[in-house]
Amino acid sequence: MADDLSTSIAEAARLLAGARDVTLLSHINPDADTLGSALAVGLALHRRGVAVRVAFGEPEAVPESLKALDTAGLLVHRDEVPAAPEFLVVMDTGSVQRLGPLGGRVAACTGPVIVIDHHVSNTRYGTLHCIDEHAEATALIALKLLDEMDVVVDEPIARCIYAGLVTDTGGFRKAGPAAHETAARLLQTGVDAYSVTRPLMDAHPFAYLGMLSRVLARAELDQQAVGGLGLVHAVVGVDDARDVRSEEVESVIDVVRSASEAEVAAVLKELRPGFWSVSLRAVGRVDVREVAQVLGGGGHRLAAGFTFDGAAEQVVAALKGALERVES
16 A cells, blocks of 8 residues: 555656646535645645646535635635646545536546545546545645655645644544654644634634534434444534534534444534435444445545435435444
8 A cells, every 4th residue: 555655646746747737626515634635735836837726516615714724815616617627636535426516527627637535435536546545634645745746845835734634633633643743744834733723623603502502402312223332313404504604514523423322423414405415423333434335425434424315304214224234
């Protein structure tokens, strides 16, 4: 794996060295790992005179908590992405479907499609793949690419990488020694850990409290599910999310998964009437990636997700069926 990754990263650096126009894509409902990785590599290319744009398919606007990462104004609306890009770099996205409205740009690309990811379920939809399922964050792979490109990693670039690393490791709770060493390297560039972390993990508008209270009041615990290990789930409907940002909705899973009686936690997030994005988390005994794959999704062993068309009750029934199938 290490040799394959090194070879792929070297080839990616070679291809990018000759690029004139590069589009970097993040997955729908972008988090700091996908967007931070794209902006870090995008900024390095921008400084070298490459025409660069960074985009994602949904929602319409960049999450407020991530705006500070875009120091060079590289983010564009999805409608500004060329119909047939010259060169694509796709970050932290396990499948074309996770690109949402921008998924068609992969097949339409007239040049290389480099996929940089750490999801073991990645479907290898590009022309070159830099994938390390053992990396705690895609940002760590993006940093290896930057090093291969001989990029000077200064504070603006380091800030993007650090944002991806701190969020995907749950505030370094799931980080190994190498990730901590990388964090120290990034901080030495002048990154202010508190100013980066607070908007990403600790700051929400007042409306979040009302949304959270409504959603948690309806949460349900089924202690007989998952072979007696327990499932807790909550539903965030369109009306619940009307006055909050996408990042507030995404953070609900971190509260729901704290229920100690359940091995598996799920949050159903209604993106539009009858269409759901579902976040899954496990404590350690269930591989929710396999569960998500049964339902057309993917992710990691302890954190995964899928999308579903139907009523909330149908989503929960399908989830319980997938859990039984994986556990049987």
